[in-house]
Amino acid sequence: MSQPTKTVLSCIQPTGYMHFGNYFGAIKNWVSLQESYDCVYGVVDYHAMTMPFDIKKLRNNSWELIYNLMAVGVKPENLFVQSLIPEHTELSWIFNCFCSYGHLSRMTQFKDKGKDVKEKGAESFISAGLFDYPVLQAADILIYKADFVPVGKDQDQHLELSRAIAQRFNHVVGKEYFKMPETLHTETPKIKSTADPSKKMSKSAGEKHYINIFEEEARLRKQVKSAVTDVGREEGKMSDGVANLFELLKACEKMEAHDSLVDSFNQGTLKYVDLKEATADALVELSQAFIEKRNEITADKRAVKYQIKQSSAEIRKKAQETLREVKELIGLMNVK
Numbered sequence: 001m002s003q004p005t006k007t008v009l010s011c012i013q014p015t016g017y018m019h020f021g022n023y024f025g026a027i028k029n030w031v032s033l034q035e036s037y038d039c040v041y042g043v044v045d046y047h048a049m050t051m052p053f054d055i056k057k058l059r060n061n062s063w064e065l066i067y068n069l070m071a072v073g074v075k076p077e078n079l080f081v082q083s084l085i086p087e088h089t090e091l092s093w094i095f096n097c098f099c100s101y102g103h104l105s106r107m108t109q110f111k112d113k114g115k116d117v118k119e120k121g122a123e124s125f126i127s128a129g130l131f132d133y134p135v136l137q138a139a140d141i142l143i144y145k146a147d148f149v150p151v152g153k154d155q156d157q158h159l160e161l162s163r164a165i166a167q168r169f170n171h172v173v174g175k176e177y178f179k180m181p182e183t184l185h186t187e188t189p190k191i192k193s194t195a196d197p198s199k200k201m202s203k204s205a206g207e208k209h210y211i212n213i214f215e216e217e218a219r220l221r222k223q224v225k226s227a228v229t230d231v232g233r234e235e236g237k238m239s240d241g242v243a244n245l246f247e248l249l250k251a252c253e254k255m256e257a258h259d260s261l262v263d264s265f266n267q268g269t270l271k272y273v274d275l276k277e278a279t280a281d282a283l284v285e286l287s288q289a290f291i292e293k294r295n296e297i298t299a300d301k302r303a304v305k306y307q308i309k310q311s312s313a314e315i316r317k318k319a320q321e322t323l324r325e326v327k328e329l330i331g332l333m334n335v336k
């Protein structure tokens with residue numbers, strides 16, 4: 001008898017443009033996994049509310065991210081918008097009661113993001129939602145009974161928490177109801193900021209700290225050209241900035257250029273300008289293809305919106321089924 005196809009789930013927040021960290025750390029995997037698995041990918045707008053946000057932009061950011069995901073090869077039938085599937089938030093309440101306060105307090109992303117908010121002078125907006133967000137993430141994953149979750153390295157701790165919640169739930173109900181979701185990484189799970197390679201590439205750190213995958217050529221080249229290469233360099237040791245440019249080249253699958261430049265590095269003859277040029281060429285090649293595809297997709301935005309509402313309704317059926325089973329198992333009532 002053939003085995004049932006395994007399920008892959010992952011999500012991304014609609015907080016602006018998609019950058020090469022998102023793409024090489026996670027989304028590239030989302031695209032290729034579609035060939036072999038049942039895949040469900042979410043634009044998680046409830047998560048985007050956990051940091052100070054602009055109510056005038058949120059909905060549009062979600063649609064923009066949908067176009068972006070489709071432009072890089074995510075199939076629309078695999079995509080949903082989180083606020084169109086209210087079962088995620090209902091399950092997250094239930095999971096709140098299966099997650100210890102102590103475990104949630106140890107999430108480093110809460111500490112980092114809380115610090116960001118404080119530094120921006122918006123202290124009163126360190127919301128309870130920001131603290132609780134990993135529980136909603138567990139609901140996103142477990143509601144589809146995902147086998148695999150393709151994410152960047154920064155999500156490892158959240159995935160551990162999801163497994164802890166699943167374990168606690170299974171223990172309380174006395175059966176292996178939820179399976180343990182496995183984390184999947186690409187070969188480049190942590191892309192750094194080119195402006196400050198001690199940080200990860202991210203939008204929240206500011207404009208210089210991320211490269212938009214739809215960036216126009218001149219600016220993209222400028223960003224790579226100004227990449228920091230030498231900070232903290234020790235004789236014979238590769239600095240974080242140089243290593244990051246090599247990571248980017250590898251992520252673009254330009255292995256010939258990568259290997260020959262690594263040889264130059266090892267012989268002590270590498271010119272950073274050559275490494276930067278090869279990296280910029282590779283990124284521009286990718287981004288040009290993405291821009292072209294995005295233009296095709298955005299030519300009929302109404303059709304895309306209709307399609308995504310349909311796919312969200314279809315994906316919702318699975319979420320409804322899980323929530324119904326969960327409520328039965330723990331003694332809550334189902335509406336019908």
Ligand code: TYM
Nearest residue numbers: 011012013021022025026137140151152189190191200201
């Ligand atoms: P988000 O929206 O910050 O990022 C989306 C994906 O991109 C990855 N990523 C990176 N990978 C490598 N290098 C980087 N510099 C880099 N920056 C971002 C992230 O690891 C992520 O995979 N909490 C999640 C969203 C989420 C989720 C989920 C993910 C909500 N529910 C359920 C998986 C499953 C987040 O904020 O990702």
